[in-house]
Amino acid sequence: MSNAIGCMSKPGKRVPDPAILAMKELARDRGEIYLEYAQRSFNSGDSRNARSYCEEGLQLTIGPFYLCVRDQLSDLLAKVNKS
Numbered sequence: 001m002s003n004a005i006g007c008m009s010k011p012g013k014r015v016p017d018p019a020i021l022a023m024k025e026l027a028r029d030r031g032e033i034y035l036e037y038a039q040r041s042f043n044s045g046d047s048r049n050a051r052s053y054c055e056e057g058l059q060l061t062i063g064p065f066y067l068c069v070r071d072q073l074s075d076l077l078a079k080v081n082k083s
Contacts, residue, residue: 024065031061031069038076050080 034057042050054077061070 020065023063024067027061027063027065028067028069031057031067031073033057034060035069035072035076038073038080042076042080047080047083051077054080 034053038050038053038057041047041053054073057073058070058077061067061073
C-alpha cells in the first residue's frame, strides 16, 4: 500500500495531459531525425541540404514546450550559414 501512495500525485500538483506528452515526444523524435540528416549532409559538404533539413526540423518541432533538439538544429543552421 505504501508504494501505491508514493505513485499518486500530490494534491495541487497538475498532471500533464497524455496528448501533450505524446505531441512533445513526436516533435522531439522528428527533430532528432532531421538533426541527424542535417549533420550527415553538413559533414559530407552538402550545405544546401543541411540548411533545408535544419529549417524543416525547426518547423516540425514548433510547440508550447522546450526541446533541446531545437537548440541543436539552430546551432547547426548557424554553422551552415557561416560556411
